[in-house]
Amino acid sequence: MKTVLVGVGQAGGKVTSALVDFDHEMGFGSIIGALGVNTAKADLQSLQFDTVLVGQDRVKGHGVGGDNELGAEVMQSDAREVMAALDGRITAEAESIVVVAGLGGGTGSGGAPVLAKELKRVYDVPVYALGILPGRGEGAMYQVNAGRSLKTLAREADSVLLIDNDSWHSSGESLEEGFDSINANIARRVGLLLASGEAVEGVGESVVDTSEVINTLRSGGISALGYASAEASEDPDENINVVTSVTRNALLTGTSLPNAVEADSALLVVAGDPETISRKGVERARRWVEEETGSMQVRGGDFPLDSGRLAALVLLGGVERSGRVQEFMQRAAAAAEEAEQRDEESDEEDKLFQNEDLDNLL
Ligand code: GDP
Structure with missing residues (x-):
């Protein structure tokens, strides 16, 4: 499946890089273009393909610090620049576009659904997302962000291929240490899937065709x-x-x-x-x-x-009804509730302090 990748945010850029490298090493040629998009300038510097820095007027190249609402806003206001950078890369040869993002952060989490919607509005080929779920050990903010992002992304993209950061990494490594090996594992598996309809040797009745991948994902969702x-x-x-x-x-x-x-x-x-x-x-x-x-x-x-x-x-x-997705959604909802309660409690505390200040004044 000839594919153009758009990596949004830090994880999005790194996973896109791993996919590009794997496709190149294997000589598949199924990835026909790649673009990195981020609000953090430093995260774009290591990427070997073209990049677009978004939200410069708001965050001056320093990232959105895990604020996925801000991530969504800057993607919305700079969508035209991103679409212009993609123009000419998404040729008639392209059979799909894949937006790659970590769902627990800010830029990718907020930006990927906005970009998927924009891409669907303009292009006729399927727009898929490769979404990375935070591991169980990651903090509440990551779970809340991912819960919100996943819901929107599943609505906007033709399908969200979901990867749990707790899968595909070796035991005994911390998640951070494991990122390179997780990314290499993602690249091998997704890279093989993208290339599987591209086989030229031994073409016969039993050889899988790109349309089978597209038809399998047609049910949408996750x-x-x-x-x-x-x-x-x-x-x-x-x-x-x-x-x-x-x-x-x-x-x-x-x-x-x-x-x-x-x-x-x-x-x-x-x-x-x-x-x-x-x-x-x-x-x-x-x-x-x-x-x-x-x-x-x-x-x-x-x-x-x-x-x-x-x-x-x-x-x-169409795995959204499976126990794993439901369990994650509950985890995200519980984390959101806790965060709300903490906010309320700190509001109460603020009020108390204000009252104390008033008392001191009187
Ligand atoms: P953003 O730059 O604001 O979009 O934020 P990140 O891309 O850093 O998103 C944070 C989430 O992505 C967390 O859940 C991290 O565990 C995950 N993450 C960050 N870097 C990587 C990576 O290289 N590989 C994988 N698989 N996950 C990552």
């Missing part, structure tokens, strides 16, 4: 992606269990959104040397995905790759 791989045998008949077990692992343990299994639609892509892919294994794996997700719309296809391993990518569309 989507998730699972991935797992394993060593393969040269004989496809010996790989029945390899295909079924990588599929199970992709959905049950290798997903971007743990425990999000119920879905409206799904796509199972089996990647590897076409000579080694067991058709029987693929058929069984697909039926298993149908049972597990409760979806009658499970598409499938191969992604021919020169590799001694077999991998499964499972894309789930």
